[in-house]
Amino acid sequence: xxxxxxxxxxxxxxxxxxxxxxxxxxxxxxxxxxxxxxxxxxxxxxxxxxxxxxxxxxxxxxxxxxxxxxxxxxxxxxxxxxxxxxxxxxxxxxxxxxxxxxxxxxxxxxxxxxxxxxxxxxxxxxxxxxxxxxxxxxxxxxxxxxxxxxxxxxxxxxxxxxxxxxxxxxxxxxxxxxxxxxxxxxxxxxxxxxxxxxxxxxxxxxxxxxxxxxxxxxxxxxxxxxxxxxxxxxxxxxxxxxxxxxxxxxxxxxxx
Numbered sequence: 393x394x395x396x397x398x399x400x401x402x403x404x405x406x407x408x409x410x411x412x413x414x415x416x417x418x419x420x421x422x423x424x425x426x427x428x429x430x431x432x433x434x435x436x437x438x439x440x441x442x443x444x445x446x447x448x449x450x451x452x453x454x455x456x457x458x459x460x461x462x463x464x465x466x467x468x469x470x471x472x473x474x475x476x477x478x479x480x481x482x483x484x485x486x487x488x489x490x491x492x493x494x495x496x497x498x499x500x501x502x503x504x505x506x507x508x509x510x511x512x513x514x515x516x517x518x519x520x521x522x523x524x525x526x527x528x529x530x531x532x533x534x535x536x537x538x539x540x541x542x543x544x545x546x547x548x549x550x551x552x553x554x555x556x557x558x559x560x561x562x563x564x565x566x567x568x569x570x571x572x573x574x575x576x577x578x579x580x581x582x583x584x585x586x587x588x589x590x591x592x593x594x595x596x597x598x599x600x601x602x603x604x605x606x607x608x609x610x611x612x613x614x615x616x617x618x619x620x621x622x623x624x625x626x627x628x629x630x631x632x633x634x635x636x637x638x639x640x641x642x643x644x645x646x647x648x
Contacts, residue, residue, distance in 0.1 A: 394410060395411050395412050396408050396409065397409045398419065401544065401546045401595060402546070402595055406419035407419065407425070407544065414429075415427075416553045425552065425553045426552050426636060426639055426643065428587045428588060428591075428632075429584065431587070431635045431636040432632065434635050434638050434642070435580045488523065488610065489523075489610065491517075492523035492573070492613060493557075493571050493608075494510075495524045496524075496606075497557070497558075498510040499527075500538040500558055501541055504538055504541065518612075518613075519612050521613070522612055523609075526608070526615030527606065527608075527615065535562070536562050538559075539560055539566070542556075542557065543556045543559050543588075543592070544556075546591060548595075550633065550636060552636055554584075554587065556568060556570065557570050557571045565602055566599050566600050566601065567601075568585055568588050568589040570584060570585040570604075571606050571607075572606070574607060574609075577616065577618050579628065582620055582625075582628040583628045583629070583632040585620060586625050586629040586632060602619060602620070603619070604619045604620065605617065605620070
């Protein structure tokens with residue numbers, strides 16, 4: 393059976409979300425809607441990933457050379473193992489991010505009386521514990537009151553859809569929140585949270601005045617926060633609309 397979740401937006405539009413494929417469709421239609429992450433995915437992120445991969449491979453080879461005789465045969469073996477090392481670190485980073493993200497989501501659901509309070513366990517990696525601790529400190533220091541979690545937003549005007557991580561009152565002000573697991577906060581992250589905010593305000597009125605990104609470091613779970621100022625929000629949403637246009641054109645022409 394195909395997993396699917398039904399959402400109602402604007403009181404008269406039903407959207408079906410298929411979590412296994414991360415696709416959205418207006419209920420009863422065959423054509424997939426363009427998602428926020430689908431549109432921002434048009435932005436090339438290979439440079440950042442290549443830099444991270446190169447750094448990891450260099451670190452591995454530097455340590456290996458210090459411990460092993462430098463022969464051609466050994467060097468070729470080390471190059472192969474450096475790729476394995478990169479794959480392991482990539483999976484480890486994804487696991488750290490997914491665990492911290494899941495804790496944050498479940499914590500918010502508990503605050504909304506929709507689930508049990510998640511626990512920190514002894515078998516969690518230190519990076520996960522660091523990320524969770526930083527998240528809880530941020531919640532406490534900013535008097536965060538969660539309003540919604542995994543909120544589906546849809547823009548009728550621009551015809552895009554997405555799942556926003558959270559909507560909350562931060563110091564009493566309604567705020568769009570997006571969680572990221574990476575080694576930096578990049579412009580496409582700002583585009584995403586701006587698109588979520590605009591779609592939410594389109595449906596409910598101009599209620600959200602602020603948006604913030606919570607970035608958990610891939611390696612150690614350390615938290616970095618970025619509040620999106622109004623000028624940056626306006627510019628990034630304009631950029632998002634351009635990316636959305638390009639995505640729709642590419643989608644149309646790849647039919648053939």
